[in-house]
Amino acid sequence: MSTTGDEFDETAAGEDHLADTLADLDEELAESRAAALRATLDDYDLDEDDAAVLAGLVAGEDGIEYLPALPVVAIVGRPNVGKSALVNRILGRREAVVEDTPGVTRDRVTYKAEWMDRRFTLVDTGGWEPDARGIDRSVAAQAEVAIDLSDVVLFVVDAMVGATSTDEHVVKLLRKSGKPVFLVANKIDDARQEPEAAALWNLGLGEPHPVSAIHGRGVADLLDEIMKVLPDVS
The missing domain is CATH 3.40.50.300 (P-loop containing nucleotide triphosphate hydrolases)
Structure with missing residues (x-):
């Protein structure tokens, strides 16, 4: 069974759309998990070291937070x-x-x-x-x-x-x-x-x-x- 050019283009477009959707879902899932983790921290009495670590978080251009590398x-x-x-x-x-x-x-x-x-x-x-x-x-x-x-x-x-x-x-x-x-x-x-x-x-x-x-x-x-x-x- 042969595939026409139009059908091929539609299939490729559908795959690209699916990939974009999955990527968005991954980002949304990661953000929701991070938010949930931060919310649970309010229930804990953090010591000075833990508080210092959290205070050192830096947000990158993509919005993801990370700890700066120690020298x-x-x-x-x-x-x-x-x-x-x-x-x-x-x-x-x-x-x-x-x-x-x-x-x-x-x-x-x-x-x-x-x-x-x-x-x-x-x-x-x-x-x-x-x-x-x-x-x-x-x-x-x-x-x-x-x-x-x-x-x-x-x-x-x-x-x-x-x-x-x-x-x-x-x-x-x-x-x-x-x-x-x-x-x-x-x-x-x-x-x-x-x-x-x-x-x-x-x-x-x-x-x-x-x-x-x-x-x-x-x-x-x-x-x-x-x-x-x-x-x-x-």
């Missing part, structure tokens, strides 16, 4: 320099796994963090090696993705070891990213060791920030400086 701080560096220890110190609790064995953190791991009433997403990454293969290459790739998606990067170096060839490779990657970078000279446990941090100026990333992730020394000052350049929305 992202990524922590990168070669294996065993104390990245996960720094994550725990910033969070104020033990969340990231800390071991002396390189490669324990293999994927990007994200945490919700807060400093001076500023909320942000903290991303812990595995150790970055320039010539890694296999699963180690996957770890390096995850760190590179974290840099691309971040708003600020913390580049952690073991100040007691000094800059290595791997650190210099990471520096090249960071410069290409164009992101604000904080050079974190970790494992500076007291003032007598601070000259070790000063030696990292030769990496060309600006002033090293001496910290002790384990003991917390210098971390508050580092966070204060990060907040100065961290955007409100990613």
Whole structure:
């Protein structure tokens, strides 16, 4: 059975009309559900955090409300320099796994963090090696993705070891990213060791920030400086 041109046009028009109708129904259904959910919130005693989340809703051009993305701080560096220890110190609790064995953190791991009433997403990454293969290459790739998606990067170096060839490779990657970078000279446990941090100026990333992730020394000052350049929305 053949179909004439007029019949084909009518069928196509009918399909387009049906698609438009279904789209309208989907939007109406979504709006009605959202309205119902908001109405039920009046029956609850919201705490300050929940109220703050709802207050942060932003309406897009399509009328759909969404939460603005929190700014992202990524922590990168070669294996065993104390990245996960720094994550725990910033969070104020033990969340990231800390071991002396390189490669324990293999994927990007994200945490919700807060400093001076500023909320942000903290991303812990595995150790970055320039010539890694296999699963180690996957770890390096995850760190590179974290840099691309971040708003600020913390580049952690073991100040007691000094800059290595791997650190210099990471520096090249960071410069290409164009992101604000904080050079974190970790494992500076007291003032007598601070000259070790000063030696990292030769990496060309600006002033090293001496910290002790384990003991917390210098971390508050580092966070204060990060907040100065961290955007409100990613």
